[in-house]
Amino acid sequence: MLACCPVDYALNDITPMRESKGLNWSGDLVADPSPWVRYTNDGIVFVDADKKTATDWAQLDILVPEVYCAACIGAIEANFKKLKSVKYARLNLTRKRLTIRWDEQLNSAKDMMVVLEWLGYHGQPFDRKSFDSNQSDKQLKHLLTALGVAGFAASNVMLFSVSVWAGADASTRVFFHWISALIALPALAFSGQTFFKSAFYALRAGRLNMDVPIALAVLLAVYVSVSETLSGGAHAYFDAAITLLFFLLAGRYLDMSMRQRARSAAEQLISMSATAATIILANGERQSIKLANINLGDKIFVAIGEKIPVDGQVIEGKSDIDRAFLTGESIPETTHIGETVHAGSINLTGSLTLKVTAIGQDTLLADIIRLMEEAERTDAKYVRLADRVAKLYAPAVHVLALVTLIGWLIYGLSFTPALFIATSVLIITCPCALGLAVPAVQVVASGILLRLGILLKDGIALEKLADVNMVIFDKTGTLTLGRPVLVNQAQISDQHIKQAASLAVNSKHPLSQAIVRTATERGLTFVTNDTITEEVGKGLKGLDDKGRVVLLGKQDYVAPEIKPTLNYNAEFYLSVAGQSPISFIFEDSLRPDAKLTIDKFRNAGLEVAILSGDRQLVVENIADQLQIDNWQANCSPQDKLNHVNGYQKLGKKVFVVGDGSNDAPALAAAYVSMSPGSATDISQLSADLIFQSQSLLSTYKVWQISKFSRGLIKQNIGLAIGYNMFAVPIAILGFATPFVAAIAMSTSSMIVTLNALRLRLKEKSL
């Protein structure tokens, strides 16, 4: 659910924490608040403590993925600053990072996490140093500085160039050329570093990249311009050289800032997947430890609502286990003593004690991760459109300039003027518009995606998505909401719903919660009382207001004498004072726009299929509703992977949408993949795109945007090359003056940028 500024997260839903360097960080689960902090309904009350003199401020960096708007910033920063101990609290919305500096004598790092949880945000502390983004931060800053310097130099040099073009001559022109040189040379030396370095490395490795013609053009332009200036000649290319760098740096900056945004999204996901577990020591004491320190045979305690951290055998307790993320099954299963539960499933209704049977690399979850990694390795390398063009373009440009030079030499021109003409060819053909053509479109596109609540983890995905011709959906949690809904409502009276709800409200079982939701939807008021008890794995029992015994739960608990309507667990019975039981049938309901999305894809000529780990009957029902013929049920993660690979071997380009851990290998193997924001960590990790909104239609929208931006990129490349077709003959024939170069370069760059902005118009029609 896309909830801006969440405030009602259950406190038992707390993300375990990882150790953070330089802090006395216990790694404990947040269970009991510190003596300094107390929570009330009105806000946080901070118990006074004598302030000792702080020698140093402790600092904690926390990733908070759920912040979206000004109210989030306000809520978090203002509340942290209410704390006596906190000196500095700042939330970076772009990176979704919160930095807090505070006095450690007063509050511990744990307290800070408790406060954040209390405010309704999930956070994950991280070690600033362990993130490599600092490195790219510096690069980005350097690019921006270079861009600023190039912009300053370009505008000032242009001032003198315009004067020269306007007719300044003789000593004035020489004087202006000298000033231009004085401004342009240091600026070129500073701003051009990125290109010079990259060209140098490419040449040393024996390759040609787009930066080689750029560096060569700039260097040659400087050479001919300086020699023109020295000899008092008419043409200097200082303005062209520096403007060229300015446009190219702008393209480079846009490209890099987009990649960094994608990377920080991926980093967030990686850091969120760290977990801890509660171990039961020999003396019965419970202690929270890191997953890495758990051994086989250890006793582990799993509280209600927690994710099971390891594979283990149940030695105490009984509970309903939600295995949807592992298997795709929508209805939880009851686990008894002696049975094995797997890491990644969620413990719903009762606390469990497990004996660890598999850890780390041996768990079922780790098997899936291995499959996923393997699928990722074999995923064919995709060469970006821009790189493919550059591969052809760079050699062509060099050959053209060289041929021009040799041609003019043969024609009888001396070396310096011939070199001048060859240089003008290089400058005119310089991939200025080409360098802007792709990043400009991608930046506009990723901005639109962000507004739609779609995170792009990799810019390439947007390019690849335009190619897909088949869409495969997972069922549970993707086509469906992943939560059961009462389907035989019409047959159940308000009275019975009311009675069922007053029991069900005491349980965390998803079927019980579905009953409560139904009651609320019907606008019924129901009362509950303290006679109600839950028998884990069976159902609920209690007295109603007239003192009659009411039972709600599974058939064998409520009415062992009858035959169940369904042959699987998605059914509850209600029995009041021994009267004949009433059946409640549940189903995982479709997302409201699932049908629309499927139809749109189908009308666009894409093939649609379902791969699910759920039972035949359930999947068939969903496939019928959506009119999809191509579906598979009972798929293991390996099966899903095989199916996806099979389709791809047939030459299909598959777009996989899934949310469970069981989808992760298929997501990784797919040509492009997407996960909802509610998905498990590892499936989000392996997907290329993540949509935060409740709407499945995002999958179709992102495909449309991708198609349209692919079209724009092609148009832009076409425009850039087309402009060369006109300009190059002029340059080869020696008619290109610096004035012509400046006009041609600027107009082509402007045209591709404006063309990229057409994507915004498309956004409105979505």
Added chain:
Amino acid sequence: MSGLVFLIPIALLLGAIGLAGFLWTLRSGQYDDIEGASERILDTRFDEKPEQEGDSQEENK
């Protein structure tokens, strides 16, 4: 012609001031959180006076 003696240095100086300003905004981290900046303007907390480091300490006294 003699006007150039003044005009050129003035033009360069103005440009340099612009560049220095840009470099200052960059160094002081004003581009670190562009999305945040566009949201923060909606925040009424600092309408009276801008935020300063250590503000929370003073408020508590």
